[in-house]
Amino acid sequence: MTxxxxxxxxxxAHLRQSLPLWLSLPKVDEVVIVDWSNSRPxxxxxxxxxxxxxxxxxxxxRWILSYAYNVGVTRTSGSVIFKCDADCSPHPEVTDLxxxxxxxxxxxxxxxxxxxKAWVNGQCLFSRAQFDAxxxxxxxxxxxxxxxxDFYDRLAASGFARREIDASLLDFIEHEQDARMANQVESRAxxxxxxxxxxxxxxxxxxxxxxxxxxxxxxxxxxxxxAIVESGERWEVVRRDKTRELPIPEDIQVIARLNAxxxxxxxxxxxxxxxxxxxxxxxxxxxxxxxLFPKSAPGQGAPPKPGP
Numbered sequence: 001m002t003x004x005x006x007x008x009x010x011x012x013a014h015l016r017q018s019l020p021l022w023l024s025l026p027k028v029d030e031v032v033i034v035d036w037s038n039s040r041p042x043x044x045x046x047x048x049x050x051x052x053x054x055x056x057x058x059x060x061x062r063w064i065l066s067y068a069y070n071v072g073v074t075r076t077s078g079s080v081i082f083k084c085d086a087d088c089s090p091h092p093e094v095t096d097l098x099x100x101x102x103x104x105x106x107x108x109x110x111x112x113x114x115x116x117k118a119w120v121n122g123q124c125l126f127s128r129a130q131f132d133a134x135x136x137x138x139x140x141x142x143x144x145x146x147x148x149x150d151f152y153d154r155l156a157a158s159g160f161a162r163r164e165i166d167a168s169l170l171d172f173i174e175h176e177q178d179a180r181m182a183n184q185v186e187s188r189a190x191x192x193x194x195x196x197x198x199x200x201x202x203x204x205x206x207x208x209x210x211x212x213x214x215x216x217x218x219x220x221x222x223x224x225x226x227a228i229v230e231s232g233e234r235w236e237v238v239r240r241d242k243t244r245e246l247p248i249p250e251d252i253q254v255i256a257r258l259n260a261x262x263x264x265x266x267x268x269x270x271x272x273x274x275x276x277x278x279x280x281x282x283x284x285x286x287x288x289x290x291x292l293f294p295k296s297a298p299g300q301g302a303p304p305k306p307g308p
Contacts, residue, residue: 002027002095003078007034007068008086009060009183012042014173015086022084023049027095034072036060046235054235057226059242063183065147066137067240070223073131075236082125087173090123094169099127103161106152112167120167122148126155133158138217139224140248143198145205150212193289197264206263210256215248222246257281264288 004022008015015033022031032053035042037060046054055075057068073081080099084090097105104127107120134154141147156162197203224245226238261284266276269291279287 001029001078002080002082003030003032003076004028004082004084005032005034005069005072005076006084006086007036007065007072008038009036009063009068010039011086012038012040015042015045017173018084018086018089019045019048019052021089023051025090025095026092028082030076030078032072032076034068034075036063036068041237043232043235043237046233050234052234056235056237058229058237058239060240064142065144066139066141067224070136070139071226071238071240073128073136076128079128080125081128081131083123085119085122085172088119088123089171089173091169091171094125094165097125097163097165099125099130099160102159103163104130104152104155105163105165106148107165107167107170111164112170115167117167117170117172119172120165120170123165123170124148124152125165126160130155130158130160133160133219135217135219135221136223138212138215139221139246140211140215140217141208143204143208144201146208146212150208150217153212154217193285193292196292197261197288200264202267203260203264207256207260210259211248211252214252214255254281258284261285261288268292 004025006015006018019031022028028051030051030053031049032055033042033045035054035056037058038056041056043054043056046052053075055071057071069083082095099105104125106124107122109118109121112118112120134151137147137151141150152162222244225241227241228236228238230237258281261281262273262276262279265271265279265284265287266273269287271287276284
């Protein structure tokens, strides 16, 4: 039995466009949708087809992939789970891919990028046993980037070889990259350089990379608990118990952020990595601010004072 699993926040238009296609795919017995605090609840989608199940998570101010897909897997009933983004249109041949005792399937961004499909990296097929073996997605990753790749790395480290989904078998609804980041940052996020960094995919990915090294995820970690608020036929509304969220120690946050800042300086300013590695956070922020907000550049910064 194969379950398609998709989770989204305020990507309803894409989801409604993709859903009929998913239901037409062969071997698909179930579609589970995680409504991650969408501005308009999506529980009514469960009435479209007997194979659709919706779980709405309330009270979430921003998108967190790891939480959303972990709770989604617990609501699936298939032995094979096909994780599919809301904007993904798979070809029927994808459902012929069967995870085996020693392998799973995932898209690879390096193969997809030449085709304009770097997003293939987020699509994967795995078994419930494989998910359980690595305890799902790392819930220490709470911003954009590295969530899928960390999941794949841990599956491979547990003895499950990664086989590639041919990028030609996955199409995507065209939209701007900003749409992928739109729900990652709370509306009260800081302005200036701090605000830009919070929205920058590369900065977040490097920081999350260090989280995975300093806080490895595994079967000893407790995933987020959820309380059922309301339920009906093939739908339910739940709320995450945020009082039991696993803490990320302050010293680890500092280390991960500093390394991400150094990477940003190296990439944006062109400073060699050995030189960037000697900078502290204050120096990194100063360099980045000067590059991104040059006060002396025409039309930038405060206007000149009038002459006498």
